Structures are given as C-alpha cells and as structure tokens.
Amino acid sequence: MSSTGSVSLHDLIVCACGTQEYAARDAIDAAIFRGELEAKWKEFLEAIEAEKRADELDLNLDEAAISSAAEAFRYEYDLITVEETEAWLANRALTLDDFSDYFTRQYCANAFDNEIAPVEVEYHSAPLELRELFLAKLILSGELDQMTIALMWRLAARCAEMDPHPDAIGVAEQKFFDRNDLEPTQLANWLEKLGRDSKWFDEMLAIDAAYRTRRDTLFAPQARQHELAALRLPLTRFETEIVEFESRDAAKEALFCVREDGISMEQVAIEGRYPYRRTDFLLEDIPLDTQQRFLCVSAGQVLKPIERRDGFELCRIVKKIEPCLEDPRVQSRIDQRLLDRHFSELVSKHVERRLGTPVAAQ
Incomplete structure (x- = not known):
C-alpha cells in the first residue's frame, strides 16, 4: 500500500485507558475474540477478487458513480476541500490514492455482486500488505470506529467493575469456545496463530465479562418501560x-x-x-x-x-x-439506547478516544 511507508496502519492508536494505549490491531483482535471479523474479512476478499476480475476483463468503470460515492463520503465527514480530505486521511496514515482505490474496489464488488468466489485465506495467515489493505477498508467504511467503540465500552466496564465475578469469567470463556467451535486444548494454537498469549486472552475474558455484567443490569423491565414511554412517538x-x-x-x-x-x-x-x-x-x-x-x-x-x-x-x-416491548424491533431500539447512554457516560470517565497517532516503537 502506498500509505504505509514506515508506519503500519495496525500501529495507529485508537484509544487509551489509563496509561495503556490501544492500537488498531488491538481493536481488530478484540473483534476476532468476539467472533465479529470473519464476515467483514470475507466481504473484503470478495471485493479484492472483483477488482482483479475487472482488471482481467478490462471492465469499463463508471467513473461518475465512483466519484459520486467519494463525494458522498466527503459530505458525510464534512471534508469540503481536497486539503481537508488529505489531512483527514493523513491522520489515519492513508493517502488520496488509498481513498480512490477503496471506492473503485467497492464499485467492482457491486458490479459483480455474488458472482465472485474469492481465494480463501484466513486473516491471521494473510500477507501483511493484504491485511493493511483490509484495515484501510475498515477505516474508510467506518467499521474500525465500530470496533473501537466496542473495545472502549468493554475497557470502561472493566474499570467500573474492577474484578468480575469468576462465574462471569467462566461464562465469557465458554461463549468464546462455543462461537469459535474450539476445545480448551486448542486454545494455545489459536492464540499462536493470532500472535497473542494467555495474558491477552485472560484480559479479553475479563473485559467481556465486565461488559456483560454491566449490560445485563440495564435491561430491567422498569428501565425498558421508562425508555419506551419517552420514545413513544419516534418508535x-x-x-x-x-x-x-x-x-x-x-x-x-x-x-x-x-x-x-x-x-x-x-x-x-x-x-x-x-x-x-x-x-x-x-x-x-x-x-x-x-x-x-x-x-x-x-x-x-x-x-x-x-x-x-x-x-x-x-x-x-x-x-x-403504538410501540410495545413485544415488538422485537422496538425492544432492540430501546436496548440500544440504554446501552449507548450508559456506556457513553462510562467511557467519558475511563477511556480516551484517539485515532491517527502511531504507537511509539518499542
């Protein structure tokens, strides 16, 4: 990638909790722990394969459509001038070429729409260049922001809960093994592939358990009813x-x-x-x-x-x-508001949002 130079995109700091800084790699690995990366990685590989197919077929790209998508992005982020766009990208170790390539790749993916069978490669075993291209996609699509928020919520919950109950840790561990279809004896190999150790795994369990404990206390029937009354019209x-x-x-x-x-x-x-x-x-x-x-x-x-x-x-x-809690869509909106309000307040006390500063070389 033209953007990486001597600074890896994975070294971009996304947040800090106390004296500990967390980089893009931490947000991604936490998403892998939660089982939330695989679908995004597969979609990315399909886009890569679509771009290759477009090159092979010498596909006539609709430059107007690509430009329109880029303009919509700049409008959404209030990037009026080219200079503002370049500054926004540079703060994330990206360039205008990365920006243009992303929208071209998205256009190709939409042009072939489910006609592509990408080469299957696991994220942790993919070449660094491909993983950094993926991270650029996560940044520009806003998905890295979502992963960062998920990590921040859990870090804030860990600060508030201090030491989660052992039972909560046990539940978090079992859920991890279930969603990854792993046996405990396979954990060491899983961590080695990811480039992590047991200390990192224990920390992931702790923050996940703390988050679940805080989350579950928010969904009391009375709290949901109170929120529903306030949102009767919007819902x-x-x-x-x-x-x-x-x-x-x-x-x-x-x-x-x-x-x-x-x-x-x-x-x-x-x-x-x-x-x-x-x-x-x-x-x-x-x-x-x-x-x-x-x-x-x-x-x-x-x-x-x-x-x-x-x-x-x-x-x-x-x-x-009229909205009612028996409607799954209404309850989902209610629960999301309860989560957003509670964890936004918790994050403001314990976690600092950052993005765009590379981690100092160790």
Missing part, C-alpha cells in the same frame, strides 16, 4: 402502501382518484403500470422534515405527493401502531 410503526410516479402531476392525479373516486392504491398502480409496494417502518427511520406529515394523518389517509430522488411517491397509511 411508532407505520404500515403503508406506496406507489411511485415519474412526475408530480401524475402523483396528484392518482391522489385525486384515490381520495375522490375511492380507487385503491394497488389498482391505480396496475392501471398506470406504476411501481407499487407495501412497507413498514418506524417514524424515526424517515427524514425529520417528513416525520411531521406522518404524525398528522390517520390510518386510511393518503399523504400529498412526496418528492423522492428522480420522481414522486404517493403514500397511504394502512396502520399506525
């Missing part, structure tokens, strides 16, 4: 039917037919050969400027045409459903 579920139109005039004419003539949305779609679908969503999942429109209508009513990218949509509310 309201809407069942809808939607018809897509190429113009506002066509959408308005359809609206008149539905409201005044009593024609069903599906019949309008069939007669006009317009795309029709039924979908459901939570209020918080739609743009803020659209949410109020949905709150002001009742079941059975049709909203005025909504502009969407290259056309318009007509949306009829089939049902408005």
